[in-house]
Amino acid sequence: MTSPDSFSLAGEHTLLLIDDDIELTDMLKTYLEGAGYNISVANDGESGLAMATASDHIDLILLDVMMPKMDGFDVLKKLRVSHYTPVLMLTARGDDYDRILGLELGADDYLPKPFNHRELLARIKAIFRRLELSTSGRSQQDLVVGGICLSASRQTVEVDKTPVILTGTEFSILQLLMLNAGQLVTKQDISQKVMGRKLMAFDRGIDMHVSNIRKKLSAVCKTDTIRTIRGSGYMLIRAV
Numbered sequence: 001m002t003s004p005d006s007f008s009l010a011g012e013h014t015l016l017l018i019d020d021d022i023e024l025t026d027m028l029k030t031y032l033e034g035a036g037y038n039i040s041v042a043n044d045g046e047s048g049l050a051m052a053t054a055s056d057h058i059d060l061i062l063l064d065v066m067m068p069k070m071d072g073f074d075v076l077k078k079l080r081v082s083h084y085t086p087v088l089m090l091t092a093r094g095d096d097y098d099r100i101l102g103l104e105l106g107a108d109d110y111l112p113k114p115f116n117h118r119e120l121l122a123r124i125k126a127i128f129r130r131l132e133l134s135t136s137g138r139s140q141q142d143l144v145v146g147g148i149c150l151s152a153s154r155q156t157v158e159v160d161k162t163p164v165i166l167t168g169t170e171f172s173i174l175q176l177l178m179l180n181a182g183q184l185v186t187k188q189d190i191s192q193k194v195m196g197r198k199l200m201a202f203d204r205g206i207d208m209h210v211s212n213i214r215k216k217l218s219a220v221c222k223t224d225t226i227r228t229i230r231g232s233g234y235m236l237i238r239a240v
Helices: 022-034 044-053 073-081 096-104 115-135 168-179 185-196 205-218
Strands: 013-017 038-043 060-064 087-092 109-113 142-143 148-151 155-160 226-229 233-236
Touching: 013 022, 013 044, 022 115, 038 044, 038 148, 038 155, 060 073, 060 115, 073 087, 073 096, 087 096, 087 115, 087 155, 087 226, 096 109, 096 205, 109 115, 115 168, 115 185, 142 168, 142 205, 155 205, 168 185, 168 205, 168 233, 185 233
Parallel strands: 013 038, 013 060, 060 087, 087 109
Antiparallel strands: 142 148, 148 155, 226 233
16 A cells, blocks of 8 residues: 555455464465465464565465464564555454554454454455555545645655555545545444444444554644544544
8 A cells, every 4th residue: 555565456366374273274275265366375473474575466464363483463563664565363252452452553454263254255355445445436536634645546645745654444544534524434434434344333443543543644743633523433624
């Protein structure tokens, strides 16, 4: 997205699956290849990170948390230094800490284990659909609001000509807020239009993504441009 990395938005996609469960990765590889994806597999964090950073042709990473040599959080932290390839974290069911930390470190989405294969496929398709929508139709226009400049065609964000590096999900959320500047955008709208699913009760994913956007913007612009409408959603302030 907003980095030197390029993502193919049409045709076959290449996925990197990083998980130490060999039986699971073999099963998922067969299933996802049957769905039309090219799949590469790494069974530990170190080799997964090496594969992720060595190639510019990986469109999405499926990343487990608990792994030998290097856990998923360390992989993600090191990956985000130079690469903004979309990452779908595979977390332990019911472990909110894993989910929140993954999103704080720059994951685009998470899916608790054990999961249904169809749910995994739906999450993958939603991420790619989000990438396609962000560069097409009405969303193609360049946006300037409150000193923030977002270019959909170049997939870049700048504040006072200073680049702000966002993940794909963060980019799409900011784009939605800018398209509706001065108006309330509910969490339900963000979840459906950006994440591609209904907002679930107690899901803090949207809050974490917005928090990350705020931190990155505030590092350049000292005024908080995103207002929280308690219990409802968010609003991007027009004038700063």
